[in-house]
């Protein structure tokens with residue numbers, strides 16, 4: 001990575017942290033707009049609306065936003081994944097400083113016995129207490145994608161070229177940044193709550209079942225000898241579940257929003273149901289009743305440290321193509337080095353600018369006979385992007401044909417209907433007719 005890119009990446013990371021910190025005032029201001037509009041109405045109308053409990057609803061929404069803000073601040077209070085990065089972000093609101101000038105310590109050791117690690121892209125060590133990765137390793141990509149209102153991901157959103165500073169030089173998060181943060185809150189529901197179970201069962205279970213079926217001849221206690229990769233791991237639940245099955249599992253993710261959040265849940269959370277958020281308070285549209293909008297979600301539904309004693313689980317931060325597609329020889333100690341016995345892609349392949357390269361990389365890093373199991377739609381993330389990024393947009397038949405030409409044999413093709421970060425109690429929901437397949441690398 002060039003030095004300029006590293007600087008840009010660092011600046012972006014600090015801006016993401018600032019977005020977490022500014023969520024509270026930004027979101028409260030949005031709710032205040034509703035209050036202002038209410039008070040601008042004729043008194044008669046105000047009274048009528050007051051009798052419906054509208055004012056109380058606004059007050060409860062404020063409370064929920066404040067609770068979300070507290071949670072989000074915790075995530076960035078010690079973003080240890082990138083060492084001391086971000087320390088010089090915002091004036092005193094930032095990690096390392098509680099706002100009272102007191103520096104908090106940045107814990108470097110595991111607070112529990114989880115074997116989860118977050119690795120930088122060229123991290124050399126897999127040691128148990130490697131919680132912090134150095135900033136030069138943390139090449140999480142600038143081009144974040146959000147996951148909600150156009151479904152599981154938008155088209156390309158222009159990365160941080162829209163990032164802008166206020167007159168005093170502080171970063172002023174945009175609506176675009178906040179949208180990503182709101183999506184991250186919903187992603188916690190998908191991955192780590194009981195409410196998300198049905199959605200996870202629809203997508204993650206077929207992947208895990210197919211993985212177990214592929215290795216059916218391997219006794220469970222030998223599974224740790226098999227390496228599974230989950231690119232675009234999001235908040236890490238699928239990768240965690242695969243590690244829980246006994247496989248050696250590596251997640252890969254490039255979004256700072258996801259990386260900070262998954263680190264927090266995996267390495268800074270001690271108990272089941274320790275956290276409470278209100279992920280549905282950001283829009284008053286398509287809401288059937290107050291409860292549907294204001295209901296709390298408690299999570300995680302499992303203790304993140306409950307992994308088998310010999311579980312091998314890591315997350316590698318950075319761009320999938322850059323990390324796994326490189327022809328450079330890697331240090332054998334680099335966790336991303338070598339080949340994998342299985343690759344699970346869940347709502348991931350359509351994040352490609354060039355699907356040909358994604359499939360080539362998947363093929364290259366699989367062992368001969370290795371298995372690639374996929375589920376997801378084809379919502380090409382870079383379609384209609386405004387910054388001249390390449391975007392190759394194949395239909396499903398073309399993707400499968402391409403996969404065959406690259407050297408896969410595709411079996412067990414199915415369509416699975418599923419949602420993605422869906423508000424179960426909302427009046428609007430998307431159903432994806434997601435494509436599922438199991439593909440083996442031909443020798």
Ligand SMILES: C[S@@+](CC[C@H](N)C(=O)[O-])C[C@H]1O[C@@H](n2cnc3c(N)ncnc32)[C@H](O)[C@@H]1O
Pocket residue numbers: 144145147152153190231232233234235252253254255258318319320321346347348351
């Ligand atoms: C639609 S989400 C799916 C997340 C997760 N697999 C799930 O099913 O909940 C796609 C994820 O891939 C990540 N991603 C997109 N392009 C990537 C890339 N080139 N390298 C690594 N991660 C990427 C995004 O940040 C996002 O978290």
